[in-house]
Amino acid sequence: MTVLLDTTVASTEEMGALGARLAAVLRAGDLVVLTGPLGAGKTTLTRGLGAALGARGQVSSPTFVLARTHPTTSGPDLVHVDAYRLSDPVELDDLDLDWDASIVVVEWGRGFVEGITDSVLDVEIVRATGADATDAAPDDLDPDDVPDEPRRVVVTATGPRWVGVTL
Ligand SMILES: Nc1ncnc2c1ncn2[C@@H]1O[C@H](COP(=O)(O)OP(=O)(O)O)[C@@H](O)[C@H]1O
Numbered sequence: 001m002t003v004l005l006d007t008t009v010a011s012t013e014e015m016g017a018l019g020a021r022l023a024a025v026l027r028a029g030d031l032v033v034l035t036g037p038l039g040a041g042k043t044t045l046t047r048g049l050g051a052a053l054g055a056r057g058q059v060s061s062p063t064f065v066l067a068r069t070h071p072t073t074s075g076p077d078l079v080h081v082d083a084y085r086l087s088d089p090v091e092l093d094d095l096d097l098d099w100d101a102s103i104v105v106v107e108w109g110r111g112f113v114e115g116i117t118d119s120v121l122d123v124e125i126v127r128a129t130g131a132d133a134t135d136a137a138p139d140d141l142d143p144d145d146v147p148d149e150p151r152r153v154v155v156t157a158t159g160p161r162w163v164g165v166t167l
């Protein structure tokens with residue numbers, strides 16, 4: 001396990017930029033797991049990541065669809081998964097995702113992806129100001145209405161895929 005990045009992200013815009021920075025190293029077969037409370041910025045990061053990949057369609061919270069596949073102009077599909085309602089890792093396997101041909105980003109994925117692949121990029125987002133999940137923004141809230149607030153982001157790489165990779 002290697003910590004690739006441990007940083008403060010000051011704003012919504014910066015979180016999108018961090019997503020783009022991650023996108024620059026991603027390729028088909030990669031798995032990114034996003035961890036953090038509701039309103040942390042997981043979808044915001046994925047949106048920036050998707051924009052950088054040239055993802056078609058709106059990257060939004062996939063809560064009610066579990067997984068959404070976005071073709072991209074840069075190559076592999078972006079598959080955006082929300083594991084929030086999954087109760088068992090087997091269910092993630094049951095989605096029959098084309099892991100090898102896609103870049104897979106899983107919100108709430110920790111504990112679900114272990115065993116599916118040996119290489120994972122784990123992104124943990126925590127609110128830096130001590131606010132808890134109870135005042136978090138609902139996923140459908142207009143982002144413009146949520147004031148910027150710093151987040152701490154720690155990116156940890158596990159497995160052979162990430163040996164020698166820097167962000
Ligand atoms: N530093 C920041 N990073 C990311 N999002 C932020 C930040 N400051 C404020 N926000 C706001 O917090 C909300 C995060 O929502 P979202 O990305 O849907 O979270 P999650 O997917 O983790 O539940 C957005 O409304 C975003 O504008």
Ligand SMILES: [Mg+2]
Binds near residue numbers: 042043061107139
């Ligand atoms: Mg989300």
